[in-house]
Amino acid sequence: MANIYYDEDASLDYLKDKTVAIIGYGSQGHAHALNLRDSGIKVIVGLLAGSRSIEKAKAEGFEVYTPDEAAKRADVVMILTPDTVQPQLFYSAILPNLDEGNALAFAHGFNIHFGQIVPPAYVDVFLVAPKGPGHLVRWMYEEGKGVPGLFAVYQDFTGNAREVAMAYAKGIGCTRAGLIETTFKEETETDLFGEQAVLCGGATALIKAGFETLIEAGYQPEVAYFECLHELKLIVDLIYQYGISGMRYSISDTARYGDVTRGKRVYEAVKPIYKKILEEIQEGEFAKEWILENVANRPHFNALVKKDEEHPVEKVGKELRKMMPWLGGKSL
Numbered sequence: 139m140a141n142i143y144y145d146e147d148a149s150l151d152y153l154k155d156k157t158v159a160i161i162g163y164g165s166q167g168h169a170h171a172l173n174l175r176d177s178g179i180k181v182i183v184g185l186l187a188g189s190r191s192i193e194k195a196k197a198e199g200f201e202v203y204t205p206d207e208a209a210k211r212a213d214v215v216m217i218l219t220p221d222t223v224q225p226q227l228f229y230s231a232i233l234p235n236l237d238e239g240n241a242l243a244f245a246h247g248f249n250i251h252f253g254q255i256v257p258p259a260y261v262d263v264f265l266v267a268p269k270g271p272g273h274l275v276r277w278m279y280e281e282g283k284g285v286p287g288l289f290a291v292y293q294d295f296t297g298n299a300r301e302v303a304m305a306y307a308k309g310i311g312c313t314r315a316g317l318i319e320t321t322f323k324e325e326t327e328t329d330l331f332g333e334q335a336v337l338c339g340g341a342t343a344l345i346k347a348g349f350e351t352l353i354e355a356g357y358q359p360e361v362a363y364f365e366c367l368h369e370l371k372l373i374v375d376l377i378y379q380y381g382i383s384g385m386r387y388s389i390s391d392t393a394r395y396g397d398v399t400r401g402k403r404v405y406e407a408v409k410p411i412y413k414k415i416l417e418e419i420q421e422g423e424f425a426k427e428w429i430l431e432n433v434a435n436r437p438h439f440n441a442l443v444k445k446d447e448e449h450p451v452e453k454v455g456k457e458l459r460k461m462m463p464w465l466g467g468k469s470l
């Protein structure tokens with residue numbers, strides 16, 4: 139059983155006299171910056187000139203600098219830009235401005251693990267990875283809660299890297315929910331696997347395949363949407379709160395029988411695919427493909443994203459969600 143750390147296990151004292159530069163102000167960046175500041179930490183933001191987030195960060199009260207200037211002024215530099223742009227940003231703007239004893243931090247281990255960024259020996263290097271989307275990292279913090287997280291130390295020049303990483307995790311609220319120590323390898327490979335096979339990739343595959351099966355059989359798109367997307371959230375919510383057995387307690391006997399018998403067939407079909415996806419991650423195949431895709435300016439990625447934006451489930455969903463005012467979520 140992994141050690142799980144909570145608020146009492148981490149001390150913000152390791153950050154209280156430091157300046158943290160958050161490079162990037164997107165999903166994770168805005169959440170880390172706001173949460174750390176609310177935790178009493180001095181935060182500055184680094185954004186490229188022309189960034190669409192400069193005004194937003196300034197409006198939320200942050201000093202905003204270019205990435206090089208922010209790195210120069212900071213003791214801890216947390217890079218929260220897209221993974222594929224981090225190497226160029228690191229070598230051009232951050233590395234020249236890292237001083238001995240500074241800390242270089244990430245929310246995902248991709249570039250360190252796959253050797254795209256090689257840090258200098260004279261800094262600490264750690265990751266703090268919330269296990270949830272950035273907007274929830276902020277919303278849960280505002281509610282006095284937290285998103286669980288992982289942390290890992292890649293390089294400990296100062297001898298305090300672990301304590302600083304845990305302080306950072308506490309500052310963004312992860313220790314309110316639970317913080318697990320990992321490695322850059324484990325965080326990178328499990329996060330890539332999860333987002334490809336089970337979460338984003340896996341969930342959208344199940345939703346699209348189910349929805350298409352029903353509408354191709356002539357059922358109404360609205361019925362297919364409620365069955366394959368809307369109700370999926372409700373069932374996953376039950377699993378999230380009460381486990382698989384708890385969910386099965388709540389559903390009908392008929393649903394339970396279908397679950398354990400037909401669900402077995404889906405399981406048997408996907409498990410070999412899951413293993414292949416993990417193998418491609420572990421062997422660097424996915425990383426190479428994603429890096430080269432970005433070199434070519436993302437033709438395959440852009441086409442597939444566009445195709446899904448036009449999927450019938452998106453069309454019917456947009457209309458149905460208007461009917462459910464309680465869904466009126468905060469703007470992303």
Ligand SMILES: NC(=O)C1=CN([C@@H]2O[C@H](COP(=O)(O)OP(=O)(O)OC[C@H]3O[C@@H](n4cnc5c(N)ncnc54)[C@H](OP(=O)(O)O)[C@@H]3O)[C@@H](O)[C@H]2O)C=CC1
Nearest residue numbers: 162163164165166189190191218219220223245246271272
């Ligand atoms: N999204 C998530 O929930 C999670 C993300 N992560 C990790 O967090 C990191 C950040 O991801 P995420 O928050 O999703 O990123 P986003 O895409 O939401 O935000 C990226 C930020 O970086 C800026 N940016 C984009 N391109 C460049 C560039 N070339 N140079 C400098 N800045 C740039 C963007 O500027 P602008 O504002 O102008 O667009 C934006 O502020 C990644 O390492 C990711 O793997 C980890 C866990 C969860």
Ligand SMILES: CC(=O)[C@](C)(O)C(=O)O
Nearest residue numbers: 268269270271272329333
């Ligand atoms: C939210 C999260 O951790 C993801 C899905 O892995 C990501 O956005 O990188």
